[in-house]
Every structure is written in C-alpha cells, then in structure tokens.
Amino acid sequence: MYKRENGFKPWLLDTKFDACRFMRRQYDPFAKLVYSFFQPFTNINHTCPFEGPQILQGFYLKPELLLLPFPTGQYMLAIRWYFDKKLQFDTNVAVVFKMTNFECASYNKSWFVFHNYRLKALxxxxxxxxxxxxxxxxxxRIQAHFKIYKRENGFKPWLLDSKIDACRFMRRKYDHFVKIVYSLFEPFSNINHTCPYVGPQIVEGFYLKPELLLLPFPTGQYMLAIRWYFDKKLQFDTNVSFLFVEDFGKSR
Known part of the structure; x- marks a missing residue:
C-alpha cells in the first residue's frame, strides 16, 4: 500500500502470500480484506489452477467494508503477481473518476426547461x-457542441472539441469522442432514440465508470461543456465537472 505525499510513498501495509493456499483458506487478514472488496464482481473465486479469462466487472469500492483506520488521503494498492515464482504482471489501483459539479442553464424556457438537477455522493x-x-x-433538428476544459488556474480549453448533428448521431454513432461520452450516460437516460425529441428528458442515478473511458486523460480536474441547439439556435447548456486520477497499473 502506498500513500500520496509528494508522489506515492510506501505506507504501513505490506504482505506477501501464497494465493493458491489463500483461496483454500483465507489466512492473511489484509489480503482477506482486499479480496472482500472485489470478490462479488469477479470470477477469481476458486482454488488453483487458474486458466482462461480473468474478469472484474462493475467493481466499485464500498466504504462499509473498510475495517481499517485510514487517514484522509489518496492511496494506491499495488499488487505484483508471480507464477512459478516469476513476475508476470502488476495491478496497481489508483483510479478516481467522479463528478464534482454540475451546472445548467436554459436560454429559451418556451422550448426547454430544467426542473431539478442534483449531485449526490454515495x-x-x-x-x-x-x-x-x-x-x-x-x-x-438538434445540434450539440461538446468541449473539454482542464483546470489550470481556471478552466482552459483542452484537446477535445466536437460539433455534431445530434439527430444524425442517434441514427449512427459517427463521432468517436461523442460516442464515448454517450456510452457513459446512455444506461441512465431516456435520451436513447432518434429525433424528434419532446417531453421529459431524464438522467437518473448516473455515475462515471472508468472502464468506459477509452481516452488517455492525465490526472486533473476537467469540465465537459455541452451547448444544445434546436434549429441552429442555442437553447441550453449542460456543464459537468469531474476529477480524474490516473490508473498507475502496468503489465509485463
């Protein structure tokens, strides 16, 4: 275990164990605690031998399972995996990908109105x-302008900037950047069909999944600003700010 203090420095917890023996009897208290976090989300749940796909899906951290007193801070859990005593790969978990603010504004309330919007920390x-x-x-006829900003003494325009015909996009996902953004919120929204759009537009229970972010983001604070146009006239803005902390994992 590492704690970030001008870079990641070794922290208190350090253990080596025989994973095959552990899967027969969970004899190491620290490894047992770590395993309890991801066990419900993986097929790494049986005794040796292991072969074929090893899957971790939908995993998130549950604070109620953390039975150790951790001071506030950023940590990295580094695991080195050996087969026949030879190093095979590393898995170093240090990903944070979460929303920090959401702002929106309607400029034509005869066509679009916001009723409520709220971020909630689980x-x-x-x-x-x-x-x-x-x-x-x-x-x-709906158009949208997607633009990413990075915080550096205030939010400054970053690399990604794309304008799309939203009606065309809903027929065929032709823009790769917008396709990634859409994949993040699609399961949580009724914005999932072709034009025309009318009536309630809902996003519910939406949270960010780092495994869906297929772009290389340096650690930092970002804002995704989307401007929405109907008939080429600006109707409303939706601006979501988020924190991304890099995954320090690497394989060998």
Whole structure:
C-alpha cells in the first residue's frame, strides 16, 4: 500500500502470500480484506489452477467494508503477481473518476426547461447525478457542441472539441469522442432514440465508470461543456465537472 505525499510513498501495509493456499483458506487478514472488496464482481473465486479469462466487472469500492483506520488521503494498492515464482504482471489501483459539479442553464424556457438537477455522493469515489427537464415543443433538428476544459488556474480549453448533428448521431454513432461520452450516460437516460425529441428528458442515478473511458486523460480536474441547439439556435447548456486520477497499473 502506498500513500500520496509528494508522489506515492510506501505506507504501513505490506504482505506477501501464497494465493493458491489463500483461496483454500483465507489466512492473511489484509489480503482477506482486499479480496472482500472485489470478490462479488469477479470470477477469481476458486482454488488453483487458474486458466482462461480473468474478469472484474462493475467493481466499485464500498466504504462499509473498510475495517481499517485510514487517514484522509489518496492511496494506491499495488499488487505484483508471480507464477512459478516469476513476475508476470502488476495491478496497481489508483483510479478516481467522479463528478464534482454540475451546472445548467436554459436560454429559451418556451422550448426547454430544467426542473431539478442534483449531485449526490454515495461514497468518497462514487457520485451520482439526477437531472430532469422538459422539451415543450417537438425538436426535429438538434445540434450539440461538446468541449473539454482542464483546470489550470481556471478552466482552459483542452484537446477535445466536437460539433455534431445530434439527430444524425442517434441514427449512427459517427463521432468517436461523442460516442464515448454517450456510452457513459446512455444506461441512465431516456435520451436513447432518434429525433424528434419532446417531453421529459431524464438522467437518473448516473455515475462515471472508468472502464468506459477509452481516452488517455492525465490526472486533473476537467469540465465537459455541452451547448444544445434546436434549429441552429442555442437553447441550453449542460456543464459537468469531474476529477480524474490516473490508473498507475502496468503489465509485463
């Protein structure tokens, strides 16, 4: 275990164990605690031998399972895996990917209104967004401008900037950057069909999943600003700020 203090420095916990013996009897208290976090999300749940796909899916940290007194801070759990006493790969978990703020504004309340929007922290590293608004008249021609900002003495424009025909995009996901953004919130929204759009537009229980972020983001604070146009006229903005801390994992 490492703690971030001008870089990651070794912390209190350090253990080596025979993983095959551990899977027969969970004899190491620290490893047992770590295993309790990810056991429900993986097929790494039987005795040796291990072969074929090793899967971890939908994993998130549950603070109620952390039975050790951790001071506030950023940590990294580094695990080195050996087969026949030879190093095979590393898994170093230090990913934080969570929303920190959400702002929105309607500029034409005769066409679009926001009713409510709220971020709610479920744990230190899991924040959900609930938002709903209403399109009061059918929108047949929708455009959107996606732009990423990075915080460096205020938010400054970053690399990613894309304008799309949203109606065309909902027929065929032709823009790779917007496709990644859409994959993040699609399961949590009714914004999932082709034009026209009218009536309630809902995002519920949305949280960020680092495994879906297929772009290399340096550690930092970011904002995704989206400007929404109907008939080429600006209707509303949605700006979500998020924190990303890099995954320091590497394989050999």
């Amino acid at each position: 744990s230190r590293d899991k924040v959900i967004l609930n938002m709903n608004g209403t399109i009061l008249q059918p929108a047949y």
